[in-house]
Every structure is written in structure tokens, then in C-alpha cells.
Amino acid sequence: MKRKKVCGAVALAGAMCAGSAMAQSSVTIYGIIDTGVMYTTNANAAGNSNFKMPSLTGSFPSRIGFKGTEDLGGGLQAMFVLESGFAPDTGAMGQGNRLFGRQSYVGLKGDWGQIMLGRQVNMTYLSGLKTDVMGPNIFAIGSIDAYLPNARSDNAIGYLGTFSGFTLGATYSFGRDTSGTGGPAATNCPGEVAGNSKACRQVTGMLGYDGKGFGVTTSYDILYGNTGASGGLSSSSNSDQRITVNGYFMLGDTKIGAGVIDRRTRAAANVNTDSDLYYLGVSYPISTALVLDAQISRLDVKSSPNDVNLLVARLTYNLSKRTALYTSVGRITNGGTSAVAIDAGGTIGAGKNQVGVMTGIRHTF
Numbered sequence: 108m109k110r111k112k113v114c115g116a117v118a119l120a121g122a123m124c125a126g127s128a129m130a131q132s133s134v135t136i137y138g139i140i141d142t143g144v145m146y147t148t149n150a151n152a153a154g155n156s157n158f159k160m161p162s163l164t165g166s167f168p169s170r171i172g173f174k175g176t177e178d179l180g181g182g183l184q185a186m187f188v189l190e191s192g193f194a195p196d197t198g199a200m201g202q203g204n205r206l207f208g209r210q211s212y213v214g215l216k217g218d219w220g221q222i223m224l225g226r227q228v229n230m231t232y233l234s235g236l237k238t239d240v241m242g243p244n245i246f247a248i249g250s251i252d253a254y255l256p257n258a259r260s261d262n263a264i265g266y267l268g269t270f271s272g273f274t275l276g277a278t279y280s281f282g283r284d285t286s287g288t289g290g291p292a293a294t295n296c297p298g299e300v301a302g303n304s305k306a307c308r309q310v311t312g313m314l315g316y317d318g319k320g321f322g323v324t325t326s327y328d329i330l331y332g333n334t335g336a337s338g339g340l341s342s343s344s345n346s347d348q349r350i351t352v353n354g355y356f357m358l359g360d361t362k363i364g365a366g367v368i369d370r371r372t373r374a375a376a377n378v379n380t381d382s383d384l385y386y387l388g389v390s391y392p393i394s395t396a397l398v399l400d401a402q403i404s405r406l407d408v409k410s411s412p413n414d415v416n417l418l419v420a421r422l423t424y425n426l427s428k429r430t431a432l433y434t435s436v437g438r439i440t441n442g443g444t445s446a447v448a449i450d451a452g453g454t455i456g457a458g459k460n461q462v463g464v465m466t467g468i469r470h471t472f
Contacts, residue, residue: 131178136472138171142195143433143467145245147449152456162194162201163291163452164243164256165467166421166433169195170209179215186221187213202259203286203293209259220268220275227265229278230313231349232258234326237317238353238364240388241402243451245465246419246437248386248404250451252368254349257292258328260309261285262299274315274324283309283330287337291452296336305343306333321356332374339374347372362390381409398423412443434466 143165150157172190179185190209192201202208205226212225235255241247242256249256260280267276282298284307298307308331315324329348332340340347353366368384388402399422406415419437426432439449440460448455449463 132176134173134175136171136173138169139167139469139471140169140195141165141167141467141469142169143465145450145463145465147453147455147461147463149456149459149461150448150454154456154459157454160196161245161450161452161465162196162199164245164249165465166242166244166423166431166435166469168201168209168243168256169193172209176216183215183217185213186216188227202257203288205286208286212263212265214265220266223263223265223267225263226259226261227263227278229258229260229263229265229280229309229328230276230311230326231255231328231351233267233276234313234315234324234351235353235366237322238324238355238366238388239386239402240362240364240390240400241419241421244400244419244421244435245450246417246421246435246439246463247402247451248368248384248417250439250449250453251404251406251415251417251447252370252384253291253451255368256451258311260311261297263309272317274313274317276311276313278309278311280307280309280330282307287335294337294340296330296333296340298333300333303333303343305331307331307336307343321354323354324351325353326351339372339376339378341375345374347374360392364388364390380411383407383409396425398425406447408445413445414442415445415447416440417449429471431469432467433469434464436462436464438462 145161146158148156170190170192174188177185188210189207191207192209210227212223212227214223260278260283262282263278263280265278284294285297286293287295296307300306311328313326327350331343332345333343348371350369355364365387370382372380384406386404390400392398401420404417417439421435423431423433437449441458444457446455446457449461455461
């Protein structure tokens with residue numbers, strides 16, 4: 108990814124860049140633009156198909172970001188990240204029309220790790236980065252559980268550190284999600300309520316280890332509700348908990364990744380649901396320019412026929428280090444009355460199966 112360095116003194120004060128300033132601070136501008144055309148079957152109850160240009164993601168969600176550091180001396184650095192998601196089909200801002208909806212934090216880092224304050228990805232998001240070979244692809248486990256590729260927390264304090272191959276991380280949010288209109292992952296739970304210390308709070312934690320050619324990670328995530336929150340979490344006594352166990356190993360240049368997400372929801376009116384989401388994927392470089400990714404996943408809803416199975420493959424041809432063409436194909440099957448669409452944010456008739464194909468282009472800068 109090519110990144111443009113801008114003198115931190117110019118970014119903050121508009122002053123002329125001096126050599127000493129460049130040595131102590133910098134700002135990086137980066138981004139991804141990714142879009143294409145998609146076809147899906149059974150896009151409604153009547154079983155009609157649909158052609159469209161999706162808004163949420165292609166192979167990766169589109170974004171533009173700014174990040175920077177300042178050397179404070181003694182091995183200590185100040186740092187920040189501002190990252191905005193957008194829909195290339197319309198140019199609209201993402202994540203509930205937030206200006207910097209993907210990330211917006213400031214912090215300090217040193218040999219002991221880093222501490223961050225603001226909106227940030229939490230440990231559920233980070234725990235699957237190395238094992239989920241499809242990632243935030245238009246057809247992926249994020250179609251089954253929209254929270255996974257959108258696991259971010261507003262009003263959060265975060266810590267992340269790596270020591271001798273071990274990675275430790277945690278976040279604590281005073282109000283996990285201020286948006287009620289941010290797409291399929293919006294939950295309308297801003298929190299920070301006087302007299303209710305659990306309202307919309309969230310705690311996540313992660314422990315991981317990376318060795319030579321393999322890695323394992325586990326994470327814990329619990330979020331609480333409050334009046335007006337979605338997903339049945341209309342009280343601070345309601346909760347949604349996820350525990351993940353993930354792993355990967357390398358066979359030469361081929362990566363095999365797998366994991367399980369155990370989810371337990373304690374919602375209003377004693378509506379309790381337990382489920383396990385399993386996934387197994389492989390990423391195989393056919394050549395230096397051509398990569399094949401494939402993944403199978405299954406949602407097992409306990410004491411319910413509403414299970415979901417998803418099979419996905421993606422072929423990516425890298426025209427350069429910055430530009431790639433790709434085609435994704437997938438098939439999802441819904442048991443019982445389940446209505447999980449194959450594409451993130453898409454539609455499907457209840458109990459129907461669906462096939463999807465998307466061809467697109469991705470450019471990074």
C-alpha cells in the first residue's frame with residue numbers, strides 16, 4: 108500500500124516542514140476504493156433475483172484514513188487514527204453517517220504496548236484477522252453475524268501489547284454504539300447514563316500467540332443493553348456475549364484458518380438464544396498475481412431448526428501491488444424460518460437458499 112507522508116507540523120499548525128519536525132512526527136494518508144456488480148437469487152419472498160452495486164463492501168470495505176505519530180522521547184510516542192468509511196456506489200458516509208466511523212482515537216505507545224481513547228475496533232474484530240481468510244468480503248461469515256466485521260466500540264478505552272509472540276488486548280466502553288441507523292450492525296445504545304453503570308457498557312479481551320508458521324487467538328466480548336437498544340437488549344440487564352477461539356497454520360505459502368464463535372444472548376422477555384458459528388478456510392496463491400480463497404461456515408442455533416450453511420470462494424488477480432480484480436461466488440442455505448442473505452446487508456425470502464456472484468475492482472493508496 109503506497110502511503111503519503113505529510114509533515115505533522117503542517118497537518119497540525121500549517122507551518123513549513125523543517126527537517127527536525129519531520130524526524131519527530133508524521134502523518135500518513137491511506138485508503139481503499141473497492142466496488143463492483145453483484146447478482147443474487149431469491150432476493151425476496153417471491154424468489155426474484157437481483158442485480159446491484161453493493162454499498163457495504165466488495166472484497167474490502169472502502170475507506171480513507173489518516174494516522175500519525177509524534178516522538179515524545181524516551182521510547183514514548185503519541186499517536187492517532189482517523190478513518191472514514193464510505194459507499195463508493197453513492198459516495199455516502201458509512202457507519203451511521205459518521206465522519207470517522209471506522210476509527211477515531213488518540214493514544215500513547217511504547218515498549219509496554221499502546222493505550223487508545225475513542226472509537227476503535229475491539230478485540231472480537233482483532234481476534235479473527237489472521238484466521239478468517241475471507242475477512243470482510245461481500246460473501247463471508249459477516250453475512251451470518253454482521254457484528255463480526257463491524258466490531259467497534261464508541262467511547263472506549265483500549266490497550267494492545269505484544270511480548271515474545273504473545274498479544275494481549277482489552278477494551279472498555281462507556282457507551283458502545285451511538286448510532287441507530289448505521290446499517291446492519293447499528294444497535295442504538297449510546298450509554299453514559301447517570302445512575303446506571305451497566306447501560307450500554309461493553310468489555311472485550313483477547314489473548315493470542317503467533318509462532319513460526321502458526322497462531323492461536325481467543326477473545327471474550329460482552330455488551331449490555333438499555334432502553335431503545337436493538338436486538339432485544341432493551342434493558343441494562345440484557346446482554347450479548349461472544350467467545351471466540353481461532354487458529355491458523357501455514358503449509359508453505361498456503362494458509363489454513365479456522366475458528367468458532369460461541370454466542371449467548373440474554374434478551375428481553377426471557378428470550379435467550381445460544382449458537383455456535385464455525386468456519387474453515389484456505390488461502391492458496393496459485394501464482395504471484397493470482398490468489399484463491401475459499402471458506403465453509405455453519406451457524407448452529409441450539410434448540411432450533413434455523414441453522415445456516417455458507418460456502419464461498421474468491422479469485423483475486425493482482426494487476427499491481429495496489430490494484431486487483433476479483434470474483435466472489437457463494438451459496439447459502441437457510442434452515443427453518445431463517446432469512447440470512449448471502450451478501451452483507453442484503454435481502455432474502457425466509458427459509459430460502461441463495462446463490463451470489465460479484466465481480467469487482469479494488470485499488471489501495
